[in-house]
Amino acid sequence: TEQYDGNPKDAILRLKAAVPVYQTLRHPNLIEFIKAEDIQNGFACVFKWADGECMGRMYPASRQRFMAMRTDTKLNVFRDILSFFEYIAVSGYVAIDFYDGSIMYDFKNGRTTICDIDFFRKQPCINDMGRMWGSSRFMSPEEFEHGATLDEITNVYTIGALAFALFSDYSRTREAWTLRDELYQIAFKAVSDDRNKRQQSIRQFIEEWEANMGGSGQAPTCFCGHDCSRCLTYLATVNNSDELRRQSQQFYKDTFGHDIPLTEIHCLGGRSDDIFYLCRDCPRRKCAKEKRLSACSDCAEYPCKPLAEYQARWVNKCNQMGGTNR
Incomplete structure (x- = not known):
C-alpha cells in the first residue's frame, strides 16, 4: 500500500506466498481469487469485486x-x-x-x-x-x-x-x-x-x-421446522433485497412452473424473537394489522384455524423443496 515503508521485495515475496493459500482455500464465503501476475517491478493479485x-x-x-x-x-x-x-x-x-x-x-x-x-x-x-x-x-x-x-x-x-x-x-x-x-x-x-x-x-x-x-x-425456523437462515425468501425479506427476491422468484418458477410477482416474494413464516414474517396472502396478516399486533403470536386466538390451514399449505411446499429454497 501507499503507507508501506518496508522493502518492496519483501512485500512481493509475501504476496506471492499468499497465492497458493487463496487457490487452496476456495470457499463460498472467501473472496474469489482470479489471477496473479508480474507487473513491471511488482506483483499483483486480482480478485472478484465483493460489495459489503x-x-x-x-x-x-x-x-x-x-x-x-x-x-x-x-x-x-x-x-x-x-x-x-x-x-x-x-x-x-x-x-x-x-x-x-x-x-x-x-x-x-x-x-x-x-x-x-x-x-x-x-x-x-x-x-x-x-x-x-x-x-x-x-x-x-x-x-x-x-x-x-x-x-x-x-x-x-x-x-x-x-x-x-x-x-x-x-x-x-x-x-x-x-x-x-x-x-x-x-x-x-x-x-x-x-x-x-x-x-x-x-x-x-x-x-x-x-x-x-x-x-x-436461535436461528429462525419455518412453519415446517426447517432452518430459514439459508432460505432466499427469508434473506430477501429481512435484508429487503430485490436481487434476492429475483433469485427466489426464479426458484419458484423452476420448482412450480409459474411466476410469482416480485412484490409477493415475502418470507413464508420464519420466526425470530417472537416476530412472524408472513406471506402477503396470510389470512392473519389483516387481522394482526387491525388489532395493531406486531405478530400473530400476540393474539389471544393464536393459533387460529385459518393460520393453521395456511401453515399446513406451506409446510407441504417447503417439504417438497427439501426444506429451503436455496
Missing part, C-alpha cells in the same frame, strides 16, 4: 452499520465464519492475522465475504516471530510465544474472540453478552488462556454451539 460493509474498527461508519444488524443476521454471519474455519482446519491450515477487518457483509444480497487471509499457514506451524501478525483482540497466548505450536486449537480461540466481537461488542463480560448464557459459556471456554481447557477442534466448538442454540440465540 466491513466489521473492522478502522471503518467506523461501516462498522456501525454492521454492528447494528439484527441478531439473527449476525448469527448467520457467524455460521459462515464457522463454516470457513472448519474448512481451513480440514484443509490443514491455521488462520494467522484473522480479525474483524477480514469480515464483510453485503446487506443487499445477504452475503458474508471473508478476505485478507494472506498470512494463513499450512500445518504444522510454529510461532517463529514472537508476536505474530494480527490484532491482539483476536490472538491467543501462543501467538505471542516464540516457539509455540499454532494449530486448530489456536483458531478455536480466534472464533471465540469473534463471537464476543459480534455479540457483546468485544467485551467478554456476561453483562454485555446478548445471547443466552449457554452460548456465553461456550465462547468463554474458547478464549481460555489455557489451550487445554478450550474446545479441542472447530468441530467440537460448532457442535457445542449448535446444541445450545435456543431462545435469543
Whole structure:
C-alpha cells in the first residue's frame, strides 16, 4: 500500500506466498481469487469485486452499520465464519492475522465475504516471530510465544474472540453478552488462556454451539421446522433485497412452473424473537394489522384455524423443496 515503508521485495515475496493459500482455500464465503501476475517491478493479485460493509474498527461508519444488524443476521454471519474455519482446519491450515477487518457483509444480497487471509499457514506451524501478525483482540497466548505450536486449537480461540466481537461488542463480560448464557459459556471456554481447557477442534466448538442454540440465540425456523437462515425468501425479506427476491422468484418458477410477482416474494413464516414474517396472502396478516399486533403470536386466538390451514399449505411446499429454497 501507499503507507508501506518496508522493502518492496519483501512485500512481493509475501504476496506471492499468499497465492497458493487463496487457490487452496476456495470457499463460498472467501473472496474469489482470479489471477496473479508480474507487473513491471511488482506483483499483483486480482480478485472478484465483493460489495459489503466491513466489521473492522478502522471503518467506523461501516462498522456501525454492521454492528447494528439484527441478531439473527449476525448469527448467520457467524455460521459462515464457522463454516470457513472448519474448512481451513480440514484443509490443514491455521488462520494467522484473522480479525474483524477480514469480515464483510453485503446487506443487499445477504452475503458474508471473508478476505485478507494472506498470512494463513499450512500445518504444522510454529510461532517463529514472537508476536505474530494480527490484532491482539483476536490472538491467543501462543501467538505471542516464540516457539509455540499454532494449530486448530489456536483458531478455536480466534472464533471465540469473534463471537464476543459480534455479540457483546468485544467485551467478554456476561453483562454485555446478548445471547443466552449457554452460548456465553461456550465462547468463554474458547478464549481460555489455557489451550487445554478450550474446545479441542472447530468441530467440537460448532457442535457445542449448535446444541445450545435456543431462545435469543436461535436461528429462525419455518412453519415446517426447517432452518430459514439459508432460505432466499427469508434473506430477501429481512435484508429487503430485490436481487434476492429475483433469485427466489426464479426458484419458484423452476420448482412450480409459474411466476410469482416480485412484490409477493415475502418470507413464508420464519420466526425470530417472537416476530412472524408472513406471506402477503396470510389470512392473519389483516387481522394482526387491525388489532395493531406486531405478530400473530400476540393474539389471544393464536393459533387460529385459518393460520393453521395456511401453515399446513406451506409446510407441504417447503417439504417438497427439501426444506429451503436455496
